[in-house]
Amino acid sequence: DNNFIFYNISVIEEAIKLKKRISFKYLTYDLNGHQTFRNNNYRYIVSPYYLVNNFGRYYLICNYREKYNPINIFRIDFMFDLKIENNWEIKKIDSLKLTKKFNLKEFLNERIYLFNGEVINAKIEILNPQSIIYIKDWFGDNGHIYKEDQRLFFDIKCDENSLFYWLIQYSKDFYLISPSSLLDRIIKFYQDELMKYLKK
Numbered sequence: 123d124n125n126f127i128f129y130n131i132s133v134i135e136e137a138i139k140l141k142k143r144i145s146f147k148y149l150t151y152d153l154n155g156h157q158t159f160r161n162n163n164y165r166y167i168v169s170p171y172y173l174v175n176n177f178g179r180y181y182l183i184c185n186y187r188e189k190y191n192p193i194n195i196f197r198i199d200f201m202f203d204l205k206i207e208n209n210w211e212i213k214k215i216d217s218l219k220l221t222k223k224f225n226l227k228e229f230l231n232e233r234i235y236l237f238n239g240e241v242i243n244a245k246i247e248i249l250n251p252q253s254i255i256y257i258k259d260w261f262g263d264n265g266h267i268y269k270e271d272q273r274l275f276f277d278i279k280c281d282e283n284s285l286f287y288w289l290i291q292y293s294k295d296f297y298l299i300s301p302s303s304l305l306d307r308i309i310k311f312y313q314d315e316l317m318k319y320l321k322k
Contacts, residue, residue, distance in 0.1 A: 126199070127180060127198055127199050130180075130198050130199075130201055130204050131173060131180060131198060133204050133205075133206060134170050134173060134182060134198070134204070135173065136206060137170050137206045137212075138170050138171070138212075140206065140208075141211060141212045142206050142207060142208055142210060142211065142212060143167055143168060143169050143170070143206075143207040143210035143211070143212055143213075144167070144168060144170055144204060144205065144206055144207060145165050145166060145167045145168075145204075145205050145207050146165070146166055146201040146202060146203060146204040146205070147159040147160075147163055147164070147165060147166070147201075147202045147203050148160045148161075148164075148166055148196065148200055148201060148202075149199075149200040149201075149202060150200075159202065165203075166186060166196075167186075167207060167210065168182070168184040168185060168186045168194065168196070169184055169185040169212040169213040169214075169215075170182055170183075170184045170212070171183050171184055171185070171193075171215050172226055173198070174226075174230065174236070176230075176235075176236045179197060179198075179199065180197070180198035180199065181195050181196065181197055181198060181236050182195070182196045182197075182198060182201075183195060183226070183229070184196065185213050185215070185218060191238060192218040192219055192220050193218070193220075193224070193229065194238055195233075195236050195237070195238050231261070231262065231264050232264075232279055232280050232281055233280070233281045233284055234260050234261070234280065234284045234288065235283070235284040235287060235288075236284075237281055237283040237284050238281075238283075239281040239282050239283040239284075240281065240282055241279060241280065241281050241282075242279070242280065242281070242282050242285070242301055242304065243277065243278075243279050243301070244277070244278050244279075244280065244285055244298065244299075244300060244301060244304065245275060245276075245277055245298075245299040245300045246275065246276055246277075246278065246289070246296050246297065246298055246299060247273060247274065247275050247296065247297040247298075247299055248267070248274040248275060248276060248295070248296060249294070249295055249296060249297055250294070250295045251274060253292065253295035253296065254267065256292055256295065257276055257278075260288065261278055261280070264278060264279065265277070265278045266278075275299070282303075282304055285304065286304060286307060286308065286311075289308060290308070290311065
């Protein structure tokens with residue numbers, strides 16, 4: 123419902139303008155596919171910073187619990203019973219325990235699917251030179267493309283979850299060289315998928 127989404131956006135924009143926190147319940151689905159709310163109707167209280175659109179969906183860049191992750195991402199259309207918390211001042215983004223000054227463009231470039239998660243440095247072999255267009259489509263100029271021993275590679279800085287799904291999507295065109303932790307995750311994924319289909 124676009125009216126619902128735009129209402130949420132207007133409330134969030136007002137909260138950002140007033141420098142106030144917002145609270146909401148966050149949508150999920152039960153095993154029967156029915157709507158319910160995450161963590162038994164738990165009410166999230168966050169400091170809102172930016173609204174962004176990614177593939178036609180709106181997201182909020184905010185601070186929830188700095189103990190776990192200074193910057194968090196929530197989908198706007200999953201927020202219900204959204205309220206401005208007038209008694210709670212926003213937690214300034216410059217006060218967060220970040221490794222460097224927050225840059226929205228850089229943050230988005232490193233999270234192509236807007237997942238929460240750790241940003242990693244990866245080295246990827248390009249198996250099909252015609253697939254360079256996919257690097258440009260998704261990463262723009264952030265992917266450093268180069269030749270090494272007559273093979274083609276690119277280096278990229280991206281959150282691990284986004285890169286995992288991107289590599290699965292384009293598995294015929296690219297091969298991950300490093301980091302080994304992500305390579306192990308991809309290998310396990312394909313092993314599990316193979317066993318799943320062999321059992322059928």
